[in-house]
Amino acid sequence: MGTTITIKNLTKRFGDVVAVNNVSLAIEAGTFLTLLGPSGCGKTTLLRCVAGLEDPDEGEIYIGDRLVFSRARGISVPAGQRDIGLVFQNYALWPHMTVYKNMSFALEIRKLPKAEIDKRVKESLAEVKMLGYENRYPREMSGGQQQRIALARMLAYRPKVFLMDEPLSNLDARLRMDMRAELKRLHYVAGATTIYVTHDQVEALTMSSLIAVMKDGVLQQVDTPDRVYRCPSNLFVADFIGNPKVNLLEGVVDGQGCVDLGEFKVAMDTQGVEGKVVLAIRPEDIAVYTEPTPGTVKFTVYSVLPSGADSTIVARTGEREVTIRVPGISPIKMDDSVWLKFDPQVINLYDGATGNLVAVRKV
Amino acid sequence: MGVPEVLQPPLSLRILAAYRRFIRWLTSARVLLALILLVMMVYLILVPLYRMVETTVTYQERDVLAVPDAVPGQLTAYHWVRMLASRVSRVFLYAPLQHSLVVATGATLLAMFIGSVLAWLVIRTDMPGRHLVNNLATIPYIMPSWTIAMAWKVMFNTRVAGGTPGLLEYLIGRPIPTWLAYGPIPIIISSALHYYTFFFLFVSAALMSIDSNLEDAAELAGASRSRILRRITFPLVLPALLSGFIMTFSKVMGTFGGPNVLGTPVRYYVIATMIRSSVAIGEFADGFVLAIVLILFTIVTIYINQRLIGTRKSYETIGGRGFVAHVARLGPWRKVLAAGVIVFQVLVIALPLGLLAYDTFMLHPGNYSLSNFTLHYWIGKSDINIANGTPGVLRNPKIYSSAWNSIRLSLATAFFTALLGVILGYAIVKGRGTRLSKLVEQISFIPYVIPGIAFGAVYISMFSKRVGPIPPLYGTFALLVIVSVAKHIPYSARSGVSAMLQVGRELEEAGQMAGANLWQRFKRIIFPLTSAGFVSGFLLTFITTMRELSLIILLVTPATQVLSSQTMRYTENGDTQMANAVILILITLVLIGNFIIGRFRGGSLKKGLGM
Numbered sequence: 001m002g003t004t005i006t007i008k009n010l011t012k013r014f015g016d017v018v019a020v021n022n023v024s025l026a027i028e029a030g031t032f033l034t035l036l037g038p039s040g041c042g043k044t045t046l047l048r049c050v051a052g053l054e055d056p057d058e059g060e061i062y063i064g065d066r067l068v069f070s071r072a073r074g075i076s077v078p079a080g081q082r083d084i085g086l087v088f089q090n091y092a093l094w095p096h097m098t099v100y101k102n103m104s105f106a107l108e109i110r111k112l113p114k115a116e117i118d119k120r121v122k123e124s125l126a127e128v129k130m131l132g133y134e135n136r137y138p139r140e141m142s143g144g145q146q147q148r149i150a151l152a153r154m155l156a157y158r159p160k161v162f163l164m165d166e167p168l169s170n171l172d173a174r175l176r177m178d179m180r181a182e183l184k185r186l187h188y189v190a191g192a193t194t195i196y197v198t199h200d201q202v203e204a205l206t207m208s209s210l211i212a213v214m215k216d217g218v219l220q221q222v223d224t225p226d227r228v229y230r231c232p233s234n235l236f237v238a239d240f241i242g243n244p245k246v247n248l249l250e251g252v253v254d255g256q257g258c259v260d261l262g263e264f265k266v267a268m269d270t271q272g273v274e275g276k277v278v279l280a281i282r283p284e285d286i287a288v289y290t291e292p293t294p295g296t297v298k299f300t301v302y303s304v305l306p307s308g309a310d311s312t313i314v315a316r317t318g319e320r321e322v323t324i325r326v327p328g329i330s331p332i333k334m335d336d337s338v339w340l341k342f343d344p345q346v347i348n349l350y351d352g353a354t355g356n357l358v359a360v361r362k363v
Numbered sequence: 364m365g366v367p368e369v370l371q372p373p374l375s376l377r378i379l380a381a382y383r384r385f386i387r388w389l390t391s392a393r394v395l396l397a398l399i400l401l402v403m404m405v406y407l408i409l410v411p412l413y414r415m416v417e418t419t420v421t422y423q424e425r426d427v428l429a430v431p432d433a434v435p436g437q438l439t440a441y442h443w444v445r446m447l448a449s450r451v452s453r454v455f456l457y458a459p460l461q462h463s464l465v466v467a468t469g470a471t472l473l474a475m476f477i478g479s480v481l482a483w484l485v486i487r488t489d490m491p492g493r494h495l496v497n498n499l500a501t502i503p504y505i506m507p508s509w510t511i512a513m514a515w516k517v518m519f520n521t522r523v524a525g526g527t528p529g530l531l532e533y534l535i536g537r538p539i540p541t542w543l544a545y546g547p548i549p550i551i552i553s554s555a556l557h558y559y560t561f562f563f564l565f566v567s568a569a570l571m572s573i574d575s576n577l578e579d580a581a582e583l584a585g586a587s588r589s590r591i592l593r594r595i596t597f598p599l600v601l602p603a604l605l606s607g608f609i610m611t612f613s614k615v616m617g618t619f620g621g622p623n624v625l626g627t628p629v630r631y632y633v634i635a636t637m638i639r640s641s642v643a644i645g646e647f648a649d650g651f652v653l654a655i656v657l658i659l660f661t662i663v664t665i666y667i668n669q670r671l672i673g674t675r676k677s678y679e680t681i682g683g684r685g686f687v688a689h690v691a692r693l694g695p696w697r698k699v700l701a702a703g704v705i706v707f708q709v710l711v712i713a714l715p716l717g718l719l720a721y722d723t724f725m726l727h728p729g730n731y732s733l734s735n736f737t738l739h740y741w742i743g744k745s746d747i748n749i750a751n752g753t754p755g756v757l758r759n760p761k762i763y764s765s766a767w768n769s770i771r772l773s774l775a776t777a778f779f780t781a782l783l784g785v786i787l788g789y790a791i792v793k794g795r796g797t798r799l800s801k802l803v804e805q806i807s808f809i810p811y812v813i814p815g816i817a818f819g820a821v822y823i824s825m826f827s828k829r830v831g832p833i834p835p836l837y838g839t840f841a842l843l844v845i846v847s848v849a850k851h852i853p854y855s856a857r858s859g860v861s862a863m864l865q866v867g868r869e870l871e872e873a874g875q876m877a878g879a880n881l882w883q884r885f886k887r888i889i890f891p892l893t894s895a896g897f898v899s900g901f902l903l904t905f906i907t908t909m910r911e912l913s914l915i916i917l918l919v920t921p922a923t924q925v926l927s928s929q930t931m932r933y934t935e936n937g938d939t940q941m942a943n944a945v946i947l948i949l950i951t952l953v954l955i956g957n958f959i960i961g962r963f964r965g966g967s968l969k970k971g972l973g974m
Contacts, residue, residue, distance in 0.1 A: 053872050055387075072372050074383030080878030092869035096891045105887065106877030157877070 002030040002193035003064040003160040005050065010059035012045050012217075019045040020056065021217035027195070027210070032187050034196045034204040037214035038240070043197045044165055046214070050195060051086050051163050052079030063161060080109075085154030085192075086163040090170060091146045093138040099125075099149050100134040106157040124155040127186065144175045151186070162187070162194040168203065180206055201241050205229060213237050230282075231348060235355035238280050238348065244312050247286070247322045249279045250352065259349070263318045264297040268344030273359055276352030279342075283312065283325035287341040290332065296339035301332055315340065392881045393793035397803050400783075400790055404806045407849040411821040412809070415651045418824060419443060423648050442648040455649060459637040460656065466550050466622065466633055467615040473555035474611055475604060478562025484704060486570040488691045492701045497567075499708040504560035505957050506712075506950050507910040507927060509620030511553035513934065513946060514715030516624060517722045519544045520729075526628065527729035527939075530718065534731070545629040554621050556711050558614060562607040569603035570596075588691065609668040613661040617814025619913040620927075624934055635816045635913060642820050642917055654817030661812045716950065719943040728939055740940040756944045762929065766948060768840065769909055769925040773956075776847040777904040780855045781897045783848065788859025789889065793868070807856035810849060815913030822846045823917055838920045846918060847908050855900070862896030863889075902960040909953050926952070 005027040012020040019042040027033050035043035048054040050061060052068065055076050061069040063084070068077040093102050100121055107117040125131045128148040138146055147167065154162065167183070168176045184207050187194050198204055204211050205225045213220040213228065213236075221233040232238035238246050251261040253274050258265040266279060289296055299315035299322070306312075311330040314323055315338055322340065332338060349359035372380070388394055419442045422433040430441060446456045481500055485493045503511075520529030521539040532539045542548055573596070581591045619635040627636050634657050641650035693700060726737035726749070739746070743755040756762045787807060794800030810818065822845075826836040836842040866889065874884040890897070912927040919928040926949040933942035 051876065053875065070380075071384075072380055073376065074380030074387075076384075076387055079872075079875045080880075084876065086873070086876045088869045088873060090867065090869060092867065092873040094870060094873070094888060094892075105874075105879070109878045109883060153873075 002191050004029050004062070005161060005193055005195070006060075006062040007046075007050070008060040008062075010046065010049060010056050010061065012042075012049055012054060012056045018217050020049065022058070023214075023217070023219050024059075025212060025219070025222065027193060029193055030191050032184075032194045032196065032207060032209045034198060034208040034211045035214060036198060036201060036204040036211050036240075037220075039199055041214040042217035043199075043214050045217075047086075047163055047165055047195055047197050050161075051084055052077060052082050053086075082161075083159050084161045084163060085157065085159035087150050087154055087165065087167045089166045091138075091150040091167075093146055093150055093153070095138050098135050098137055099130070099141075102138070102149065103153045103156045106153075110157065120156050120158075124152040127155055127189075128152045128182075143171055144179070147171060147179065151183075155186075155190070160192060162190070162192045164194065164196045166198055167196075169198070169200070176203075183207065201243070205241075213240065215240075231357065231360050232280070233357050235278060235280075235350050238350070242282060244283050244323045244325060247281050247283065249281070249320070249322070250276070251279055252276055261320065263320045266342045266344065266347070268347060268349070269359065270349070273349060273351075277358070278350040278352055278355070280348040280350060281322075281342060281346060283323045284310075285343065285346040286322065286324045287343065288313070288324055288326055288332070289339040289341065290336070291339065293339050293341070296341045299338050299340050301334055301336045301338055304330060304332060304334055306330065313338070392884075393790055394799065395881075396786055397790040397794055397799045400787060400803055401799075401806070404803070404852065407845065408806060408809050408852070411818075411825045412813070414825050415654060415817075415821045419648050419651045419655065425645060426648075442652055446649060446652040455637060455641075456653065456656065459632045459634045459653070462547065462622075462626070462631060463616050463633040463635070463657075464660075465547050466554065467612050469547065469551035470554035470558060470615045471608055471611045473551060474559040475562050475607065477555065478559040478564075478607065479566045479600075479604065481559070481704065482563050482566035482570060484700070486567050488693050488697070490693055490697050490701045490704070492705055496701075496704055496708065499705070499712065500563045501560055502712050503557050505906060505910075505953055506557070507620065507912065507946060507953070508554070508557045508618055509624055509912065509931075510719070510946060510950065511556050511711070511715050512550070512621040512624040513930075513943060514718040515549050515553050516544075516939070517718040517943070519549065522729075529729075530721075530731050533729065541629065545625050546631045547626075549625045550621050550631075550633075553625065554615050554618065557621075558611045561611050561614075562604070565603040565607040565610075566600055569600040573599045605668050605671055609664050612664055613812075613814070616657060616660060617816055617913060619816050619916055620931065623931065635814065638816050638820055639916065642823065647820070647824055650820050651817075654814070654820050657814050657817055658812055661814065665812065716947070719947055723940045723944040723947065725940065740944050750938045750941055753938065753941060756941060756948065761924065762926075762945060762948070765924045765926050765929045765945075766952070768843075768923060769927070769949070769952065772840070772843050772847065772925055773905045773908040775844045776851065776908040777901045779844070779848045780851040780904045781901040783852065784855035784859030784900050785862065785885075785890065785893050785897060786859070787852070787856040788861075788863035788893070789885075791856065791860050792863040804856065804860075807852050809853075810851075811853040813850075815850060815911070816916070818850050819846060819914050819917040837918075838923065840923050842918055843915055843923055843925070846914060847911065850914050851904055851907075854904075858896055858900045859893075862893040865896075866892045899960070902956065906953055906956045906960070909956060910949065 005025070007023060007025040010020055010023045011018065021042070023046060035046060037043050045054060049056045049069070056069060056071060058071050059069075060067060060071070063082060066077075067073070067075055068082050069075060094105070097105070103121045103124060104117050107120060112120070121134070122131065125133065128151050130145065130148050130152060133141065133145065133149070138149070141149065147170075150167070168179050171179060180203060196207065205228075208225055210222060211225055211228045212222045215236050221228060221237050223231075223233075228237065229241055232241060235248065239248065249261050251259045251266075253270045254260045254265070255274070257270060258267050259270065259277060259279055261279070292298070297317060299317045301313060302316045302321065303314040304311060305314070306329045308329075310325050310327050312323060312325055313330060313332060314321060324340065345362040348357055348361050350356060351358045389398070420438060420440070422430070422435050422437050422439050422441065424435045426433045426441065427435065433439070433441070446452055481496060484490050485497050485500075490496075516529065518530050519532075519539050520526045521532055521541060521544040522528050523538050523541050523544070526544075529539065529544070581595045586594065617635055619639060622631070622633040622636050623639070626633060632640070634653050638650045638653045638657075641647070641653065721731070723740050724737060725731060725735050726739060727735055737743070739749060739755055741755045742757050743749070744758065745752045745754040753759065787803070791800050791804050794803075822842065823837060826833075826842055829835050836845070870892065871884055871888055874888045879887065910927060912931060915925065916928055916931060919925060924932070926945055930942045930945040930949065933939070933945060
């Protein structure tokens with residue numbers, strides 16, 4: 001089964017660039033943790049530090065109780081001795097070895113008996129549903145098949161920790177969907193602690209038990225997918241997660257239990273909050289009425305974008321524009337008038353200056 | 364997040380940590396290899412260079428004979444003043460320098476003309492037989508550079524210059540003018556016919572990479588064909604021409620063979636032959652001053668080339684392999700032209716070989732009648748009246764030992780060069796961006812600017828004494844291998860880097876994750892993945908070493924004689940037939956090697972030139 005991973009005050013610099021900035025993380029055994037962030041945010045570097053492919057400039061890393069890296073104590077256990085498996089973005093299958101050789105390599109280095117190697121290779125191939133491909137070379141397989149072999153290669157030596165660096169990014173959209181389910185199942189069965197790097201928020205939301213959002217080398221929020229989605233801890237996370245994007249409406253607390261947005265006011269609990277704020281409401285949390293209703297604001301529909309399961313509506317009042325998501329194909333047409341309800345129960349409030357969450361939604 | 368802060372440990376632990384970090388840095392694969400390479404290259408490249416400069420600015424033992432109050436080892440400008448500004452400077456430096464420049468410029472321009480025209484015909488016209496022309500174009504370069512010079516001598520030798528008459532003089536019965544037999548003109552022509560391959564390869568690669576749409580656009584704009592050539596095509600191939608120029612120019616500047624065969628007999632010395640004669644009489648300091656001058660000229664040439672091409676890398680041609688569909692139509696002349704070109708190429712290859720072979724069958728030099736026919740120089744027993752009693756080459760154990768030396772020297776050099784290439788490539792590519800990697804790369808380039816003859820000269824003084832744990836190596840076979848490997852380091856680094864760049868870094872990292880140590884990663888991952896480059900590098904080095912002369916001429920001894928130096932020795936002793944027989948054996952071995960290269964896919968002369 002899995003093991004805990006503890007990262008303390010980890011910093012990694014490349015020249016003047018701080019790729020990972022004072023990151024601390026405690027990951028419980030068996031967790032599927034996703035490092036999520038835009039490209040260049042340091043997520044891959046953090047992963048490579050855990051793997052042992054990069055030496056951090058500061059901090060410590062424990063795998064279980066074992067200290068595998070400590071700058072202060074001058075310790076860095078070589079990658080191959082950390083009991084960690086890594087799936088590379090481009091799979092990194094050795095092109096001159098057959099599938100079998102690719103998989104037995106690590107086991108031969110560990111000097112396992114031949115029968116045991118054979119057994120493990122077969123088992124791992126079965127797990128990724130690739131039995132019978134032992135004698136193929138990587139170039140003789142499709143991208144999806146190579147992906148499975150890359151996984152099997154990692155599984156074969158049964159590491160306690162799985163690291164995956166954007167493993168699905170080179171697959172086409174459909175295959176990616178299938179592999180998400182497979183990967184999640186694989187993690188469920190193996191129970192190994194997993195760190196998964198991706199810039200794809202859907203991947204993160206669908207697969208993880210824990211998401212760590214990064215920006216410019218700094219951890220922004222570490223939470224369950226649900227919490228990250230519903231209660232982003234700052235404006236960056238709020239803006240990064242969700243498609244269509246969250247509505248961010250700038251306003252001022254008026255001291256009378258309302259946020260003044262200029263065109264209209266939203267009544268909500270603003271205790272302890274003052275000055276400029278940003279009000280965040282998810283597109284699906286805005287209620288739409290086609291007739292005047294108490295407690296609503298009148299908007300004009302600017303555009304309607306149906307996509308089958310749901311429709312996205314862009315509506316405006318004055319300079320203010322909001323995005324709304326409604327289920328199914330909406331009967332609303334362009335230039336229609338709609339009345340929108342901003343329920344304070346589903347609104348997050350952020351400090352206009354710091355961007356931090358100051359008032360959290362109630363439901 | 365519930366993670367406690369890392370505490371600042373006490374000083375003793377911090378020192379221990381720093382020590383551990385240092386050890387880890389030192390033993391990390393790229394650093395360890397880079398440092399080993401650095402030590403090796405400092406010893407094989409920088410120390411020799413330093414010793415060379417040092418020798419020129421200190422009094423040598425023998426200077427006591429010329430300067431009574433000289434103290435050996437004392438700092439002095441004596442050698443530089445003597446070579447640059449004294450009564451003998453003209454003879455020792457300025458005249459040879461002038462000759463070198465004349466020969467190098469002439470040969471380069473002629474080679475540029477031949478190579479570019481052939482490249483244009485092959486790549487950009489509808490001339491028939493282009494494939495054949497393409498294949499034939501590389502053969503002159505494969506043969507030793509002084510092959511044509513020796514054949515020239517068979518053809519044009521003249522009594523006027525004190526030699527025996529050549530074939531032409533024998534046939535027409537009148538003396539051939541000396542300027543045609545010896546001196547700059549024959550040297551220029553014979554060198555150009557060897558080096559035109561450079562231009563052919565560079566220019567054809569450039570022409571191939573040019574999008575013919577650029578030329579079509581000009582044609583649509585109403586430009587004439589010659590105008591398109593001048594205004595569109597020429598500027599686009601200019602970088603290739605310049606690259607070919609510096610490569611040929613610096614090669615010819617440092618070439619010993621041709622000028623020694625066609626210049627030395629009439630006292631037409633170039634820098635390379637002057638270095639040899641200085642070193643041969645023990646005037647190392649004089650020779651080294653000349654070598655430094657030669658190196659400076661090479662550096663200046665490269666610098667000018669870099670400036671002219673701008674920021675573009677000197678040998679990099681655009682990699683696009685889209686072969687051009689549009690070709691110039693040559694009209695009714697195309698067959699005649701093709702015939703002319705192929706006849707020219709065959710003559711350049713076959714005529715020299717034929718002349719050399721013919722000459723080896725002539726018992727008395729200067730007589731080319733059939734009655735003079737003999738197989739003595741090939742299979743004759745020792746006869747005191749012929750060639751001082753030297754037996755025919757196929758009966759001569761010295762020739763067999765030279766041939767064996769040539770082969771094992773080439774094999775050893777090729778093996779170590781290819782091996783070094785992989786390691787250099789690894790250290791340079793894995794350390795990209797670090798100062799250490801840059802340093803390794805820069806030092807590895809240095810032998811490129813040191814002409815072969817100068818490199819050989821340095822190694823004499825360097826290895827004639829015990830240095831630390833290394834015994835005196837002068838006169839040993841090992842020294843020949845070392846100097847050959849050292850001279851090949853720039854090529855080795857180039858091909859190693861390009862081979863390593865093709866191996867993604869993840870492939871090695873996947874090995875690291877699997878727990879493989881450095882040796883296991885090299886053995887199981889890096890060597891197998893770079894093996895194609897290794898094999899082609901091996902074969903090409905094998906050939907270039909086989910026909911190397913300038914580099915080793917100063918270092919061979921009777922015991923370590925190789926075929927190339929043996930043929931030069933016979934030439935200098937006036938045993939022309941023997942010399943010609945030996946060079947034919949050498950060419951045969953080289954052609955066999957080249958045939959083997961052709962068997963291996965991926966090995967090509969282009970790659971060997973670092974293109």
